[in-house]
Amino acid sequence: MTLTPRAEPEPSEGFNSWAEFLPLPTARIHANGTLIWANRAWADLNASEQSSDLTSTFSGMHGQDFKGRWLADVAAQAPFQLLVRAPTGRIQRLHASPIPAGQWLVTCTDVHDQVQEELDLQRECHKLQTIIDANADCIKVLSLDGLLLSMNVGGMKVLEVDDFQACLNAVWPTFWQGETRELADHALDEARQGRVGIFEGFCPTMKGTPKWWEVTLSPIRNQDGEVINLLSTSRDITQRHEFQEELKALNSTLEERILQRTQELQRSNEELERFAYVAAHDLQEPLRTVQSFSELLGKRYAEQIDERGRKYLDLIQSGATRMKVQVNDLLSYSRLRHEQPPLQPISLEIPLREALLRLKGRMRETEAEFTYDPLPTVLGDGAQLAQVLQNLISNALKFTRRGVKPCVRLTTRQENGEWHFTLSDNGIGIEEAYLEQIFQMFKRLNAREQYEGTGMGLPIAAHIVKHHGGRIWAERTPEGTNFHFTLKAASISDAV
Structure with missing residues (x-):
């Protein structure tokens, strides 16, 4: 009796009828890539092209030889997956499984958008890594324990690292010595707690070149906001440090x-x-x-x-x-420069009366009109303040307009703990260019034949006001000149 091997049955027509309307592109392919049968979704996937050869219908990704890859995987007689590009241009994940009669059941899943997103992400990651590597700063990723995990290419150059593997898992804080080590440890603690730590310190390169660095330590967080790593950015500031020194x-x-x-x-x-x-x-x-x-x-x-x-x-x-x-x-x-009597509370009206008494004859001669506001109590020396008022009023009585009676007024207002006094006149005025020069010793703006004087009155007044902790200045007005000076206001404690 002779036994004849039983032939493997052909896939049933019932399967074809059932798979015809599946939404998933499905086909039966011969091992050599010849199309045996395909459903409608497969035809849509292939843009209605009626190619009978699978390896000429699909193309490999990134220029890969799809036909060679298909034949190699089929030879292994095990299920496999490939990323291919369909005639529509969309990327498919091809699933192939062996079935009886030397055939392969092939289905395709559209993963175009997913793969495209992954490719875009890879491109962005590559771009970012290129930027980081090109950065002249030394950029490192540390573990929470301070172990060195990675370093950019630019950082390796500036730190003179030939082989990063020699630095991998090195304890980063030990790079720093002395006081800088304390600063590094503090910055590390700040970053661990989610803050930014910054310090400057000395650290030689791997080849011993002395360098000064400006270091910033920042936390790296996961999607939940937890600190999982630390980012260290070190900038070479050696030249700046040397310049500062x-x-x-x-x-x-x-x-x-x-x-x-x-x-x-x-x-x-x-x-x-x-x-x-x-x-x-x-x-x-x-x-x-x-x-x-x-x-x-x-x-x-x-x-x-x-x-x-x-x-x-x-x-x-x-x-x-x-x-x-x-x-x-x-x-x-x-x-005045050698004798500086103590300052005491005094009503400015007292030195004003003394000054007016000294100028009584001059005021009578010029028929001058003098008015003043109620005067406050200030901190000063009576004799010297009388000299200031005498010199300023005398100046106003001296530089008068021809045929115009002198009109002088003393006003006051309080500003920021001091009294601001303004002596206004209707005299000949002072040019803007000379408003500061008039307080210089022996400075005269007019001929002696026109106006008498030595040019010492205003410098003496300015020195006294300065000794009293005040300021004095002049301004030109349409009517004449305003002389301003300030004196400290007397407080209750000054009177004790």
């Missing part, structure tokens, strides 16, 4: 030079002040002699002196008188 050295040297120069100028000023005081003091006696003998000469020999002689004698006497006034002003200014 050089600048500090220069500043230190400059400060020493400035201090030395200031001391020299202070000594020089003190010597000049002493010289001016001594010179002014010593000039008083010769001036008194010139004045006395010129007066005696004019009285005893008046009949023997002709008109020209009397003119010369008048010039001598007037010059000596002016010189005496200048010497007295210089002595007053020098005393």
